[in-house]
Structure formats: structure tokens, C-alpha cells
Amino acid sequence: MASPVRYLTGITTTGTPHLGNYVGAIRPSVEASRRPGTESFYFLADYHALIKCDEPQRIQRSTMEIAASWLAAGLDPEQVFFYRQSDIPEIPELTWLLTCVTGKGVLNRAHAYKAQVDKNTAAGVDVDNDVTAGLFMYPVLMAADILMFKAHWIPVGRDQVQHIEMARDMASSFNHLYGEHLVLPEAAVDENVALLPGLDGRKMSKSYDNVIALFGPREQMRKQIFSIVTDSRAPGETKETEGSALFQIFQAFASEAETTDLRKAFAEGIAWSDAKQLLFERIDREIAPMRERYDHLMSHPQELEDILKRGAEKARARAVPLMAELRQAVGLRNLATGAEPAAKGKAAKTALPSFKQYREADGRFYFKLVDPQGRLLLQSKAFASPKEAGQRIAMLRGDPASAARDEMVEPLPESVNAEMVRQSLEQLAAAQD
Ligand code: TRP
DSSP: OOOOEEEEEEEETTSOOBHHHIIIIIHHHHHHTTSTTEEEEEEEEHHHHHHHOOOHHHHHHHHHHHHHHHHHTTOOTTTSEEEEGGGOTHHHHHHHHHHTTSOHHHHHTOHHHHHHHHHHHHHTSOTTTTOOHHHHHHHHHHHHHHHTTTOSEEEOOGGGHHHHHHHHHHHHHHHHHHOSOSOOOEEEOOSSSOOOBOTTSSBOOGGGTOOOBSSSOHHHHHHHHHTOOOOOOOTTSOOOOTTOHHHHHHHHHSOHHHHHHHHHHHHTTOOHHHHHHHHHHHHHHHHHHHHHHHHHHHHOHHHHHHHHHHHHHHHHHHHHHHHHHHHHHHTOOOTTSOOGGGOOHHHHHHOSOEEEEEEOTTSOEEEEEEOTTOOEEEEOOOBSSHHHHHHHHHHHHHOGGGOOGGGBOSSOOTTOOHHHHHHHHHHHHHHHO
């Protein structure tokens, strides 16, 4: 069976979910988690929350609200990995290993940090005003979240793409130094997920104070919907669907047939209040059944706690072994087991270069040759099947001189040259006899 494709995303626990979060993230993620052949990792990024929020009550409250919202929206915690970042001690541990392979200059260019620096510069104050080391390190923590679970695809908004690229670079630096341990992730930006407009027509966002709460009381949702800004056309006058926030929000919930009906009603001059009533009823039809589950969870926090603890156990079953492997790779090792220089017998035998075969997020197959220290010697091109990759490996083993120029690591690190590649292959061939 093909190994599953892993999706992972985190939600910073500082706010209360609104309808925009539901349409843009929660609903598509819950749907995606049901696709066969995938594994989904969704987690509450509460360590990230500490970067921008120093109110303990708010973080606790937001963690509850977000967890309850995702579960109420249909996320099945048995089917996915649903956990709280701070329940996985291996994440800060990995953060440190990655910190040590990340150039400070790279972090200088991270958007969140740079935005604050630019703001300070414009205000004529010290560039590092209001910049904590946490803000600076934010991309490294995020990379640890991702690399810890060997995620392939990271569904995020456009603003996060740079962070995924940084995670990818950190994984590659780490692999280059210590061997093929981490999977290189990629951002999955969904162009089709419409940005939901808020009450005033701008993007729905807490910072614009124009949101419709996802699981507030029913009456509150009704009031908020009735306060959507419309133009002053009277009942009977044709309404424009183009640029109408009301219409766009409706569209995010309705079937095509329902949308066509509303378009017709707009053309025929439906009164704004009637259109708002239709919108309210349409949203309520989807949300009301979930609201019951939400209210239940919010009044039974122990249930939420148990679900998250169980999720952390599942996640740690992945994180603990990988972390052990990485500690070993970097040299944080048990002193009583095989120090390399004195290796004898079995240990000496295993100190051979090795081929590693793997599948990338692009669905194609690759291999690498790494030396016993984990240095990359050879990097294959893409193959359509593991069989073809295997055939190429067999050929290299049988005929070391056939190593092609375009399989050499580019640019060749100083410490690796064609001669070393050939010697390593010969060593392997000899060991086989
Ligand atoms: N920084 C992300 C945001 O603010 C949240 C986040 C934390 C995240 N860790 C992540 C997203 C890992 C994707 C993958 O939206």
C-alpha cells in the first residue's frame, strides 16, 4: 500500500473562531481529513500564541473555543491527529536542533519580524523595540511543528508561505548535515477557498471588527447578519450581486441551485431585509446542529481535555521515535553504545555508505547515497516508480563508474567529490561480495 500523504496545519490560540475561519479553514480541513490515503495533523498552536498574547485567560479560553469548534464542525479525533502543541515536549526539543542549523540572516528576513522592524524604523525608534526573541524564532518553532510529523502538505494562507519555505530549507540543511531524516514540506494554498467578506465588505477579520461569530448564540448571529452593510436600494429595485458581501457569504454556504435562486431574487428586487433573513436561515441550517455539540463541549471541558490528551498520545507515538533518531543523528547519544572511532566488528561493518529511497510530495520516487556520517554523496533524479529507482541503484552498485554527472550533488559541497562517490560505491560493491 502506498504510504499516506500527510497534511498538517496549526491554529494559533488567541481568538474566537468566526464564520471566515469556518469557511476558509475549518470546513475544508474537516472535509480533507476524510479523504482516503491521507493523514491529517491539526493542532492548537498554543506556544505560538505566547508570542503575541500575554493574557493566560485568553489563551486558555481560545484553546477551548478552537478545539470545541473543530470538533463540533465534524472533525473525528479518532481519524486524525488532533492535539495541543504544548502537550508534545519533542516540539521545543526539535526547535533547538533546527535553531542550530538555521542562519540568523534567514530569520532576519521573516515577514512577521520584519514588519515590526519596519514599523519601528518608520516610527524612528530602536529597530528591536517590542521584538521578543520569540517573535524572531517563530519560524523555527513552526518548522519543528511541521518536520516533527514528516508532513508533506501544509494548507495555509498566502501569508504563511514564506514560513513553509523556511521549514523546507531547515529540513534540507539538517538532512545535508546529518543524513536523510526529515521530509521537505510544501505549502498548499487553496486558490478556490473564497475569502469571506465581513459585515463591512472587507475581508472578515477580527482586526477589522467585522466578524460574524461562528458559535455565538443564535440570536447574536441573526443580529450580526442583519447588520451586514448593503446599499440603499429600496424593495422592488434590482440589487447587484457583484460586490455584495451578503451575496458572497450566501454563496459560501449555498448549493449552486440556491445561489441561482438568490441571484434571481436580487434581479427581481428582493428587499434587503428579506435577503438577510434568507442568509440567516441558510447559515443556521448548517451551523445549528453543530452549535449543540459546541455548547456541550464548552460546558464539559474535561471531555475536551481528554480528547486532546489522547490526541497528544497518538502524536507522540510518532514524535518520540523520530526525536530519538534525530538525537542519535546529531550526536546526543548514549555513551555506552558504539562511539564511532573505536567501532569494531559489527559496528565497523555498518559504517558503510548507504542508499536511501524515498517518495517526495510530488508523488515521485528518489534515492540518495549518503556516507556513514550522513553526508549526501549522490542525489537521484525523479523516477516514476520505486522499481525504476531500485534498478538505477542496482546499476550503480554493479558499476560504480556509471555514476552520472547529473546525479552528483549540485553544487558539490567542498567535502564531496566525484572520486569520493566512486570510492563509496566501490566500498559498497565490495561489501556485497
Ligand atoms: N503560524 C500559523 C498562523 O499563524 C499557525 C501555525 C503554527 C502553523 N504552526 C504551524 C500553521 C504549522 C501551519 C503549520 O497561522
